[in-house]
Amino acid sequence: MAFGGGKVILLGEHSVVYGRPALAAGLTRGVEATARVAEADALRIEPWGLDVSPDPQADQPLARAFHALLAPYGASRQAVAIDATVDLPSAAGLGCSAALGVAVAGAVDQALGIERDAEGRAGAALTWERVFHGNPSGIDTAVSAQGGVIVYRKGEPIERVHPRAPLRLVVAHSGEQSTTKEMVEMVARQHEKATERLDKTFDAIAAIVRNARLAIEAGDLRALGQLMDLNQALLNSLLVSTARIEELCTAALEAGALGAKLTGAGGGGCVIALVDTDASAEHVLRALEQMDAEVFEVEAGA
Ligand code: PMV
DSSP states (O other): OEEEEEEEEEEOTTGGGGTOOEEEEEEEEEEEEEEEEESSOEEEEETTTEEEOOOTTOSSHHHHHHHHHHGGGOTTSOEEEEEEEEOSOSSSSSOHHHHHHHHHHHHHHHHHTOOOOHHHHHHHHHHHHHHHHSSOOSHHHHHHHHOSEEEEOTTSOOEEEOOSSOEEEEEEEOSOOOOHHHHHHHHHHHHHHSHHHHHHHHHHHHHHHHHHHHHHHHTOHHHHHHHHHHHHHHHHHTTOOOHHHHHHHHHHHHTTOSEEEEESSOSSSEEEEEEOSHHHHHHHHHHHHTTTOEEEEEEETO
16 A cells, blocks of 8 residues: 655745745645556546546546656556545645655555655656646655655755644635646746745745744744744735635634644635644634634644
8 A cells, every 4th residue: 555645834835836945744644545457557536436547638637647647657567557545635735636646656666566765756746746736846745755844945855844842733624626736827927027026025935934943843833823824924915815714814813723824825725723732722623613614633744
């Protein structure tokens, strides 16, 4: 069995596309996949009930991604049938597509007897991820394959971060779907028109990320929460937040969260709220549930 973990971006989404650092953490929820040598290449995805065949021309992105992932294995390889089970909401900023790519690449490796480390698997899954995201920074596949808490910067080796205190997050799905590709393209258009202003915003987010790393290593969750709020304000200035996301963040903070922000591309998807005690977790969970959000608690990077 091969596993691709879901992830949360703790801080630094979007600016990471422009070479700034981001902090991300793996989740214990994700995608499991098994593969066996078969007559023809096939991918079955549950619980979606989807059967996918590799096809570079297909309308269905999954078929194109499956083709892109298999291509580097070469024409002389044996065919593989893969069963994948997804335990993550899709289009939610929790890295579902990357987790699928990492799990599928891992399962294919196992079926064909190929040995590869986590970095290699993340690289293999990036060809898959490009079909969905156009210009992915690589953070999703990296953290999906590696787990833990990492600082990611495009083109640089991953830096592992060791939290001094558990990073307990309440995750709430806004109920709004968004596509990462469109959100990244929307920020790119702003960057083209107002390069200097956007670069300043990205630099400010980079400073927040550096301070957040220190706060995580020192176990200073109060400081981390404040930095998450600052990051959220800057994401809002990039127009990737929504009224619903702002409402969820406010409700989480009023219920006692130390900080709250969107995670991933924004435009919908999930909000993460940092909590430090059972009581505050319970309050925040209840408050967000009352706003009709699908809510669950995770320990990031566990
Ligand atoms: O929506 P997600 O979870 O795939 O996160 C995207 C993160 C971005 O920084 C917006 C894009 C990227 O490729 O890093």
